[in-house]
C-alpha cells in the first residue's frame with residue numbers, strides 16, 4: 412500500500428514492527444522478504460514514484476579535492492532508488508574478498524562468503540539473472556569460455572560478468588509491493604532516529620515531508636537502507652541525543668569510503684589476426700536468457716602469492732582502425748594514448764600479421780579494488796537541506812598505489828595474451844600521470860558504515876547491527892569491509908536477504 416506522507420495529519424500515530432528507511436535495491440529486497448510474515452512493516456522513501464528535482468536536491472552535497480560526480484546525480488532518490496539507472500553488471504564477491512589479508516590493512520569481514528551461500532542464488536533471481544552459478548563454465552557457457560583469449564591457469568584468469576536486464580526494482584516489484592501489506596510511505600524523509608533514555612534502543616523516527624510538520628513513526632527495529640552516501644549521512648545527523656551521531660562514538664561513521672576507480676583505455680590490445688580478432692572477448696555471450704561477458708582478473712593464487720589487489724578488466728568494442736598498407740590509423744579517438752606511439756606499435760605489429768586488411772585496436776577498461784582508507788570519507792558540512800538535514804562532503808581518496816597493482820596485472824595479462832597467440836597489448840606509458848585526472852568511478856558507494864568485529868575500526872557487526880545499539884541495523888554496500896572488484900548490487904541484495912532472516916529471528920525472540 413502506497414501512502415503519500417504529505418497527506419498525513421501531523422498528529423497521526425504511525426507504528427511498525429520493522430521500519431526500513433530507503434526503497435532502493437536493499438530496502439525493497441528487505442521489505443519483500445519480510446512481507447507476509449505477520450510483522451508490521453513500514454518502508455519509508457524520501458522520493459515519490461518518479462524522479463523529481465525536489466527529492467534529488469536532498470542528495471546534493473560538496474566534494475573534496477578529487478574529482479567526482481555531483482552527489483545529487485550519482486544516486487537516485489525515488490521508489491526503486493539507484494536501480495532506476497544502474498547498468499546491471501553483476502558478479503559475486505570472491506571468497507578471498509572477505510578474508511583478512513596481511514598486506515591489506517583493515518581487511519577482513521566478520522563474515523565469510525559461506526555466510527552468503529544461501530543468499531546469492533536468491534539474489535540472482537531477484538535481479539533476474541539466470542540460475543547458473545558464476546564461473547561455472549561447463550554449466551554456464553562453453554561459448555563464453557571460448558571467447559576468452561587466454562588459457563586458464565596463468566596469473567590472470569577469465570571469469571564472467573552476468574548482466575541483469577537491468578532490473579529496475581521500483582518498476583519490477585511495484586505492483587507486488589503495493590499489494591503486499593507493507594505500508595510504503597512516499598515523500599517521507601527520515602531526519603532523526605530517537606533513542607530511549609538508556610541511549611541503547613531506537614524508539615521513534617522523525618519523518619519530514621513537504622507541506623506539513625514532521626510526523627513520528629514508532630518502530631521496534633529500524634533499518635537504514637538509504638545507500639552508501641546517505642546511510643552515514645543519516646547516522647551523523649542523528650545527534651540530538653548523542654554527540655557526533657548514532658554509532659559514531661569512535662568516529663568511524665563515514666570513513667573508509669570506497670569506490671571502484673574505473674580506468675578506461677589505460678591499455679589497448681591489437682588482435683594478432685582477423686581470425687583471433689573476430690569474436691574476441693568484448694562480445695557478450697547469450698546463453699538462453701542469460702547474457703555474460705568474459706573479464707580478466709588476477710587468480711586467487713596470484714592474489715595470495717603476490718599480495719595483489721583485484722581488478723576486473725574487460726576488452727572494449729573495436730576502437731581506432733589501423734591500415735597496415737598505409738601505415739596509419741584510419742581514424743583516431745585520442746583515448747588510446749599518444750598516436751605516434753600507437754602507430755609505431757601498430758606498424759611493428761602489422762609486420763607479423765599475414766593479413767593486410769585494416770584492423771582495430773580495443774581499449775582495455777577495468778574496475779579496481781582499492782585498499783580501505785579511513786581518510787577517504789564523508790563528513791557533514793554546515794549547509795542544510797530544506798528539512799534541516801546537514802548535507803555531506805565526499806572526500807574520495809583513490810591512491811596511485813592501487814593503480815600499481817592494476818599495472819602489474821596488465822603486465823601478466825599482456826604476457827598471457829602474447830603466449831596464446833591472441834593479441835599484443837600496449838600499456839599506456841603515461842598511466843600514472845593520467846590516474847588522477849582520468850579516473851572515473853562506478854557509482855558504487857561502499858565502506859562508510861563498515862562491518863567489523865572491532866568497534867574501533869567499524870560501525871556495524873557481522874549482522875549489520877550498529878555497534879552499541881540494540882535495534883538499529885544497516886543494509887547496503889556501506890557495510891562492505893573491503894570493496895572487492897565486483898560491482899556491489901548482487902552482494903547488497905544477498906546481504907539484505909540475510910538481514911531479513913536475522914530480523915525474523917530477532918522478532919521471534
Ligand SMILES: Cc1cc2nc3c(=O)[nH]c(=O)nc-3n(C[C@H](O)[C@H](O)[C@H](O)COP(=O)(O)OP(=O)(O)OC[C@H]3O[C@@H](n4cnc5c(N)ncnc54)[C@H](O)[C@@H]3O)c2cc1C
Nearest residue numbers: 433435436437457488492493498499500601854887898900
Ligand atoms: C549510473 C549507475 C550505474 C550503475 N551500474 C551498476 C552496475 O552495473 N552494477 C552494480 O552492481 N551496481 C551498479 N550501480 C550501483 C547500484 O545502483 C547501487 O549499488 C544500488 O542501487 C544501491 O542500492 P541501495 O538500496 O543500497 O541504495 P539506493 O538504490 O540508492 O536506494 C536508496 C534509497 O534510499 C532513499 N533515501 C535516502 N535517504 C533517505 C532518507 N533519509 N529517508 C528516506 N529515504 C531515503 C533514496 O531516495 C533511495 O531511494 C550503478 C549506479 C549508477 C548511478
